[in-house]
Structure formats: structure tokens, C-alpha cells
Amino acid sequence: MDRIVDIATDGQHLSLHRGFLLVEKDRAEVGRVPLDDIHAVIVHAHGVTWTGNIVAALADRGAPVVFCNSSHAPVAVTLPLQGHHAQNARMQAQIAASTPLMKQLWRRIVSAKIAMQGSLLAARGVAGAEAFPFMARRVTSGDKENLEAQAARRYWPLLMGQDFRRNRDAGDVNALLNYGYAVMRATCARAVVAAGLHPTLGIQHSNRGNAFALADDLIEPFRPLVDAVADQMRQEGIAALDPTQKRRFARLISFDLHLAGETSPVSIAATRLAQSLAEAFETGRPDLILFEPPTAIEWSSIGRAEREGA
Template structure:
């Protein structure tokens, strides 16, 4: 694990809070009295869960100028809206053009790499918890361009019962473990959305996710290999008796952005891994080469065991 994360996830879960910017700080107030502040330069994302929260335009501008994002969540802790900066990388225009004009063969090969990485991550998480991971390597090798055989879904049908038990069903609207997963995925999704914008790419132009109502399609593509990291922490929380999205759980999930992960160029934090993935994706679009995409390698059991350091 790293020491102290430079960037932070700020979660607003208390009703009636007011958010503003003042002299380089994000200021949280209640009944016109300040209750907390954090340097704006330290903020990676602001996640708003509570109702009745207000904020100033100057705060949104200050966050955007620093490349930070604001995420608005529904009652199930899943994101429903995201405020992203318009200005990204200095080569944004060229990268957006390359992203928009990317041919189907390239896009399908990119998605194949994402699915293979996700399945290998799932296998690593299962093995770390002593669950049988037999067959996942074979599934990863069976992923075709564009995952036309829907191997991702086949892996998911094996993965969830092995990890969470035979009665578990992944349901975004369900409570307990599903709500925990929703929250954890929101943290990682906001991280990937920020990385995508910083790389000069548009978050709504995905390589696989293409729902017309999804403004974060590319972030949803890029987050896939990171999801098993959330799954692993969720299982550790459940083992500790944490079954709801409590402050303890939120603090643990926020710490995921600083977890050390193996990568093609050596060990790096999850934040830098997401940035590297987005930057390499921009390169892949520009060069037309899918193998330019760099995704984090499957973690070792020791790396996943270090998640205990995020728990109280």
C-alpha cells in the first residue's frame, strides 16, 4: 500500500449541506456554519448522496479547472449524473477526432483486451480468497474480437456464485452487498471518468457501452478491469460484518484510489493505473493500434491482502 493518498474522494452523505469554494478550499457548511474544508487541489472527486445539498457555480468551476469531477447518486448509491470539465488534454481536438473516427476492427480489439483483463482479474480475486478459479484462464483465451461470444457474461455467471455464494444475484437495485458494490463502482467510475477527460477523450463515446442515455460510456468501458478490486474489498467488508454503505465502508472504498497495483511499467497506484490506461487508450485511437492499450495486471494475493489496511 502507499502511504497517504494525495488525492481524495469527498463523500457528501448528510442532508442539507452547502458546498462552496473559498481561497483554494472546498468548504462544507450547515446552517451557514462551516463544518469542514479540504484543499481543492487534493480533490479527485466529490460524490453527493444526500438530498437537499446545494453548491455554488464557483465551486463547480474550481473543480473543473483542476480536472476533478462531481458525481450525483441515487438512493441505491449508483451514479445518475456527472459533472466533467470540458478542457482536457492539450491535444484534445486531435484525440477526439481519432476517437470518433476509430474503425470497428480497432474498437472490437480494444474491447477484447478489456474483457480479457477483467476475466484475469476475476480469477486473481477468486484465487486470493481460496475460491476455485479453474477455467477462467481458458475463458480469457476464448475472448474473440469484440467478445462476439459474450465470454464476459459467461465468466460473470461463474464468478458471482463462487465469490459471494450460490444465492447471490448482482442487482443494482438491491440492498446489502449490492449497495456496497454500487458505491465502490461509483468511486472507481468517477476515477476513470476523470482519467478519460484528462487524456483528451470524450467519456460518452465508448468502445463497447453505447447506450444513448449513457454519458459515461467510455468510463464504463475503462472501469471494467478495476471492478474486481471493488469486489475484493466488498467481500472483506462483509466478512467484518459491514453490510450497508456506512462511513466505515465509504472510507474504505475511497482508499482504493491509492492501492498499489502491478502494471506493465511496474507497480503504481490505482489512480495512476487509470490515468495510464486512459492515456494509452488515446494513443491506441491515434495510432490505430489496439496493443497500445495498457491495463493493470491481475493483482497478487499479497496485493489483495493489503486491502485489510483500508479497514478499521
Template sequence: MDRIVDIATDNLHLSAYRGLLLVSRDGQEQGRVALDDIAALIVHAHRVSWTTNLVVELAGRGAIMILCGSNHAPVAVTMPLSGHHAQNARMRAQWDIPRPFFKQAWKRIVAHKVRMQASLLDAHGRDEAQALYLMADRVRSGDPDNIEAQAARRYWTALFGPDFRRDRQAEGVNAMLNYGYTVMRAMVARSVVASGLHPSIGLHHANRLNSFALADDLVEPFRPLVDAVVWQMQADGVASVDSDCKARLTAIIAADLDLEGASSPVSVAAQRLAQSLAASFENNDLSLALFAPPSPLSWARIARHIPDGETR
């Protein structure tokens, strides 16, 4: 079972003991989680300590640890140095693949993201959905026309209202989006490493300071899932990144998607996408395992998904 563990309380100490993550305060245990169940450990609180052994144990299981700033965006990540038995061959194939291959892969990622945005707007009865469907069909290799940004300008105001502006430093909805995207990025980053790919060699993102450029590429189609949950929480009266908000956003990875005709959790969809890209690099034949955009009913279930797997 993949779990995202969030540490948001100060003065805690994290350690590993007999296959468990132990959380303690002043020597008293506060909780424990099986290390094998952890996909990512996210630390938001700024007065938290941990043992090196814990980080080593997490890395040995392919899990990552993410440190966040006050705006709930990640600022540092630990990752395993070895993630797959065929890692060397896959990284070589990833490095040697021709540049046009990267551009074609990015085209498919962008087109699918825009279709996901259009699908969510469609589920909410927004007229702008049809415009985004048409824009998705116009994405070219490498997205030289920046359809992704054009679609975003229509999408944000259509979903959250004409006064909304996406600002990573702002509070409220923006902070909730930051947190949800951090969860999704952690999930995808783990899938990238587990597939034997090098996370810093991106399809499109290429900032030399970004060690997870490929994760930032592959996470794009998953972002509208976060948007759906944040929209629903706002409608429910949630206005900040509180414990309930975090629980609902981390629960997204267990929500179901239609992947090649079968129902699969979001975490499995991320694994399949990373694995399909790795195979594409090795075979020099692009074939990405992308999930189908949800139906309106499925969007409603995803938006209301809660940690125990039910809906509210």
C-alpha cells in the first residue's frame, strides 16, 4: 500500500525501528507507520528532527523524503541512488534518445493535461471546456505554440472564477493547490526512480537546478485531479491547508482512474506511466500509458474521495 506521510507538527522526532517509522515527542511515541507502506515522507514543520538511519531505510525501499517551505511547496528532496535492476541500461537509453522523441513525448503529455482540464470544466458545465478540447487537438511536437499556457489562462478563471490568479506564494486556494501538487510530485518522482529513469533528465523541464525535471513533466496530467479536490473543498468551506485538507489531498493517490479499460489507483497510474516511458526509451518507440479523462460521475467521486476510500 502506498501512503503519503505528512509531518506538520513541530518538536517531533522521526526514526526507524524494526521496519517502522516511529514518530515521538520528548521520548514518548506519538505514532508509527510501516516503512514498506510509505511512498513519500513530507515534512512541513520546521522544528522536526530525524535520524540518518530513517532516510537510509526509506531510500532502500524506493521512498523519498520531501522538505517544504512555508508556502507548502517543496524545497528539497532525498532520493534513492538505485531504483531498478535495469537502471544503468535505462538511463543510457534515456540519455541517448534523439531530441525529437522528447518533443513528441511532451506533446502527448501536454495534450492529455489540457484534455483533463477540459474534462473537469465539462463536468462542471463550463462553456470553456469545448475551447480546451480544441486546443488539445492543436498541440504540436514540443508545444512550440505554448498551448499549455494558453489553456491555463482560460482554465483557471473558468474553474475558480474570474478573479482567481494562480500564485504560488498566495494563501487559500493557491496554498491548497501547492500542497496537492507536492503530494502528486512526490508520487510521480518515486515512480520515475522506481522505473530506472534519471529524474533530472526531463522531456521539457530543463532547469539545471531542478533534480526532478522528469517528475515535473510526468506530473502534468495528474494536476487536474488536485484541482478537482481543491474546488470541492473550497465549496465545502475549507479555506486553508489544515489537517482535513491535507488528509483529503493525500488520499487522491488511492482514488480510481480508468487505465486501459481497468480501474486502477492514481498511484498505479503514475507507476504505469513512468514504466511505459522507460520502455519507450529502450525500444525507441513512444508508447505512453495515459489514463482516460474521468466521466462527470468519476470526477465527482475523485473530488469527494476521503482517506478511508469512501466519498462525502
């Protein structure tokens, strides 16, 4: 089973030992995890050291190592150089993708994100949720009207309250969101590399210093899943991360979604989306495998299941 390994204690040392990630502190073993079970490693502690062997072994298995700052926002990632047998051809197709194709791909991603936002708000019984399906249908090629931003301006106050402002550098619920997005970004980065694509070459995100650009494109429809967990924590009065709350976010990768007539966990949904994107680059057709928004019962199970399992 895929596991998110969170390194949050200062001064730990990571190494490879007989097929395990070995975690030590002051030369004493803290824990070990089978390498084949690791989905990603997230590091946001100080003074962490590691061996080159463990980084190479994780890369061989496609497991990214994500380094976060004090606000739990990711600032760096390690990814394997080779992720797919047709990697060269796919990257060439990615580089050569036409502007009209990129705009159509972005339209589909934005539309799916807005539909997810509206679905979450509707599941919460929030007045105003009915506008989001209409906005999702109105998204045009390249999102010329910037409906993504228009939806966000409505969405956050409706979900988190009128005083909430999304700020990556702030604490409280913003830090919870940062951590949840780091988990989801690692999942998308892993899927992108496995599909033979380059994570730096984005569809819409194009910051020159962003090594996650394509992962940041693909993460967009998944973000409301993180928002649902963070909002549940906010309602419970939780404003700080601890191991229990981190596990709630980590378990999101196994949350079931409906796509292409099947039920698959988030980790597989990300893989299917990345694979369909690679095929879109090769064929020139903007066909993406995107999941359906959860039902109201499924939305409520995100918070309830985490709470019961905590």
C-alpha cells in the first residue's frame, strides 16, 4: 500500500538498509518503511541528513522527495531522470505542443476544478454553490475570462468564511492547506514523471523557477479534496499540524474517485490523468481522463473517515 512518509522531527538521518528506508536520530533507529510501500517522502524538519543511496533507491521506484519550508509549502523536489520507456518521444511532443492544444487542455482542467469546488460547496449546503456548475460550463479555450480566479473569489469566503484569505505564508488553516497540497503535488509530480513527461514544462503555470509547473497544472482538480479536509479540521478547531492531522491528509491518496466508469483511488486518478495528457500531446487531441466530483455522501466521508481513523 502506498504510504506518505513525513519527516517532521529535527536532526533525523535517512538511509537505505536492506530494502527499507531507515530513519535514525542520534544513531538510534526511529523507524523503517519498506521502499516498495513508499508513495512519497515529505521533509519539513531542520538538520535532516540522508545518504545518496536512499535518494537513488527512492528515485528508482518513482517516489519523489519533497522539501518544504516552515509554512509547509514545498520548495524543492527530487524526481527520477527516467520515468517511461517512451520518455524522449513524449517530452518532444510536450515541447512541440501547439498553443491551441494547450489552451483546450487548460479549459478542461479549469472546468473540472470549478465543478469540484461547486460540488464541495453543494455538499456542505452552502448558498451560492449553484453558480459553480454554470461557471464550469462557461470556461472557454485558455480560460480567457479568467473564470478560475472569479470562482476562487467566490469559493474561499463561501467555504472558509468571509474573513479567510488564501496566503501560502500564513499559518492556521493556510498551513493546513499548504501541507495537504504538498501531498497532492507530490502525487501529481510522481504521475507526471511516470507518464514520461517533464514536470517543469507546464500547460498554464510557467514561472521560470517552478520545477513543479506541470504538476501544479494537474493538481488543480484535486485541490478541493484537500480543501474539504482542511475545512473539516477548521470546524473542529484544529489550527496546527501534528502527526494525526498529517495522516488525515496522507490518506487522501487512497480516497476513491469515479473516472471512466471505474472507481479508483486518487493516486491512480492522477496517474490516469497524466497518461491521458501524454497521449494528448502525442495525438494533438485535448482528451483528458478527468474524474467526476464526489457525491454529497462521499464528500462527507472525507472528514468523517479521517476523524474516526485518527
